[in-house]
Amino acid sequence: MIGDFDSIAGSKRSLHVQVAREIARKILSGELAQNSIIPSEIDLCEQFGVSRTALREAVKLLTSKGLLKSKPKVGTKVVERAYWNFLDSQLIEWMDGISDNDEFCSQFLGLRGAIEPEACALAARHATIEQRMKLSEIFDKMCDIAKADVFDQEQWTKFDTQFHSLIFNATGNVFYLPFGNILTTMFANFIHHTSEDGSTCIEEHRKIYSAIMAGNSEKARAASAAHLLTVKDKYPA
């Protein structure tokens, strides 16, 4: 009962989210052009085979992410790309298979390179005791995984994600907070670690970890920047 094909409705998520995803992907892929008017509510209801309520909730969801805008009489319009909120985890998930994966990851790295070193610096200064303890826990587990005979890739990704995510949470800056989730989403959907990552990167993580724990923001920033340079090497320009 669980395993059957995604097929149509009754699958995983709620109905309006599925409809929203379908529409979003048509927008993201360009199948629905910017500034164009999408079909009317009743047409879309028929097309997707859902009620107007469900469809309207889907439209509201996409409006909230900057993809659509509705006005009475004129219809629902695809807003221009400049207003799409690419810093929304759900939207990022929906990008899967839309654009070139390497290019997408490379662009993300372009942002990460600017933000994460500063986040590490902030975390070194502002992390609470609880957060430092948690970071310590996570790092210990990463060490265990790196030292193990067989490299557990899934576990590594899990704790690597937690490690970087926690750093954003520890900045004490609300604007850095969302990057933890964005990074988590990227790790889960687009960035595929190779088995060599664990052994090669653990020392880089140790430098970041130590600097944050020592409250040395400059060192944390540098260690993070160095780490990201290593990561960058895996992607084409």
Place this chain on the structure above:
Amino acid sequence: MIGDFDSIAGSKRSLHVQVAREIARKILSGELAQNSIIPSEIDLCEQFGVSRTALREAVKLLTSKGLLKSKPKVGTKVVERAYWNFLDSQLIEWMDGISDNDEFCSQFLGLRGAIEPEACALAARHATIEQRMKLSEIFDKMCDIAKADVFDQEQWTKFDTQFHSLIFNATGNVFYLPFGNILTTMFANFIHHTSEDGSTCIEEHRKIYSAIMAGNSEKARAASAAHLLTVKDKYPA
């Protein structure tokens, strides 16, 4: 017909957005605690004097921004802060009056300082001809305003916003795109320019502008960083 006590009606925006804003502000201010269950749909409908349709659309909107999560039987829960999407323009608008303004702006500057110099560097390399022309237009107008006898603060803010916003659009990186809107929102709602800004900052903007037009990414990055240091001086630690 109904609810003439009217908690919300009579304002400008659509009903479900108004309801969403009300709930969002209660969450953001902590009046609705994290992980707590908010009243049931029917209770909230009564409380706000709106239909279930409007209320559910409001809840969907807030769910999309990471503030709420609904499950049958258990109810609708306030998600923990770490998942709130503070990089959403609408959410940022709703923050007005919630937290200390100076602190909020200061934190924003903490992010801006990390991102904008890199955005300028990217723009110098990737801006299209059209974008360079547009940037030129905008900068010319900023010069006019700065040179004028009476400083038109409103106009200055308008073009200053456009200037910085366009730079993010010109990076050619989808993850930098949303910062244009975020910055626009911050300028419109939180950051209040003083009349001296025009005269003092126009030369700094010229350096950024020139570097981008010349395609000199290193110079653009440095000029932006210098500009942000000047801006930073206005805010307390």
Place this chain on the structure above:
DNA sequence: CTATTTTTATACATACTATTTAATAACAAC
């Protein structure tokens, strides 16, 4: 050319059924 009506899209309301799921009760096994 202006004012007004008509049309047509979304916005909102109401009432209903379906589904999910936590909690509980019933029951069996050890």
Place this chain on the structure above:
DNA sequence: GTTGTTATTAAATAGTATGTATAAAAATAG
């Protein structure tokens, strides 16, 4: 008795259907 499993129940959201209200563009009357 304690435990573990399985129906049952009930309370919340999820979804459907259909109505009216309202806003804005377009047609039309004056």
